[in-house]
Amino acid sequence: MGFRVRKSFKIAPGIRMTVTPKSVGISAGVRGARISANSSGRVTRTLGIPGSGVSHVKTLSTGSTRRGPSAAAARPAATATHEPQAPRPATPGLFAPKWEKELHRALIARPDANELPRIGTEFEQARPIAALFEATLTALPRGDRPRALDLLSWLFDTGYEPESDEFVRKYLPAATFNLPIAEGIDVMLPLDRDFIGLLLAEIHQEQGNLPSAVDVIERLEPSTVSAVSLAELYAAQSRWDEVVELTEGLKNDDAAATYLLIQRGIAFREQGFPDAAREAFKEALRVRSRPTELRQRALIERGLTYLSEGKRAMARKDFEKVLAENSNYPGLREHLANFEA
Incomplete structure (x- = not known):
């Protein structure tokens, strides 16, 4: 991911x-x-x-x-009556505390993310939200993973819930972030504890610390989004029993379910159950409107399952379906080259 x-x-x-x-x-x-x-x-x-x-x-x-x-x-065109009118965001009142005014200025009124570390250090009430936006708006874009990891770990371990933060509720009620949690799966998340946990797990995984990433996700409330992240982490550690248990009873209701079905098929194949694997891939491919990356992944994995059964013609058929859509699919040329040997 x-x-x-x-x-x-x-x-x-x-x-x-x-x-x-x-x-x-x-x-x-x-x-x-x-x-x-x-x-x-x-x-x-x-x-x-x-x-x-x-x-x-x-x-x-x-x-x-x-x-x-x-x-x-x-100038007159900017104030024409036919221009779309958006709701005016809330602003701090005359008697609002200093920390609230400074945080609002740094995030919304005159955005300057470089001010967030100072505000978080100077005002205890502003520390959590300042830390969250320092991690997402400065540390991560600059590639400072250790700083982002420290900030997000502190937020997660203290049990901070942005959705309950009065500043967020008042000034950022519609704030959302786009976060890719697995191949072909991007989610738009509100500012809540799940967002902090998923982002923290992403960084742990990126740094190769899979056990810590799993620990974070397992502490979140169960959801489709957390299940996608957890399935990928289990698969990366060859924890196939957990993948099968996590994906039990799934139907292809959305893109997240498609991804989970692919992981289920891989798990069955790795456990030596090719028939069960192909059933999972069949369900993953049932809905043709799913993201192209997911459909291609399902075809590749089904092709590998056919190969494990010695069904080379069926495997080649799946690989060539992907070739027709994306000749640069990672590893595809190597799979096809094996048929020439």
């Missing part, structure tokens, strides 16, 4: 913040009509037909300090 976190998250319905190494942007509106503003001062309007790939982008402000006719002409 390769690690990456998209540094883009919702801060309120219709409003999304994006953080890059060079700037911070915020956008508001609905599908097909959005206004975006960047910390550089650039403001754009995007109008389009959702799902069509057709859109038009107009620059309303370039962020230049130059006062010219073009800038003056652009």
Whole structure:
């Protein structure tokens, strides 16, 4: 499960913040009509037909300090009554505590993630949420895995629940992060304890510490998302009995279930039960609308199962189905080369 976190998250319905190494942007509106503003001062309007790939982008402000006719002409367009209106996010009141105002400024009003370590150190009340966003917005993007691991481990071990944090509930009620938890499975997670645990487990796994990753996931509330992560971790340690038990009674109801069925098939094959393995792969392939990566993985694994039974023609058929869709699938050329030997 390769690690990456998209540094883009919702801060309120219709409003999304994006953080890059060079700037911070915020956008508001609905599908097909959005206004975006960047910390550089650039403001754009995007109008389009959702799902069509057709859109038009107009620059309303370039962020230049130059006062010219073009800038003056652009200003009225930004306040036209037909522009989408997004709900105004909450802001700290006049008598809000200093830590709340500073944290709000660093995360939302004037985003500056570099301020989070100072705020977390100076204000105890701000420490948990400052630590969470320091891990996701600065430590991980910069490749500082040890710092991210320290922060997330502390949050997880102390039992911190972002969903119960008053700051999150007030200012970031719609905040979400995109996290890939397994091959072909990306999930959009809210700011809650599961997100912290899954992210922490990802880092442990990336560093080769599989037992610690399993320990974290097993301490989360059971869910489809945690089951996907746990199945991958069990498989990486050849704990096939646990994989079979975890995936008992599954139907192909969604992409996560497809992934789990593939792991179930692999587990049965490794245990020496090819018939049971092929049944699991058959169910995984039953729904053709599943992500391409998952369908190709299921075909490859079923092909390997056929090979284990000596059914070379059936194996080659599955491999060539993948070849027709993705000739660069990892390991596919090696599998096909074996038929020439």
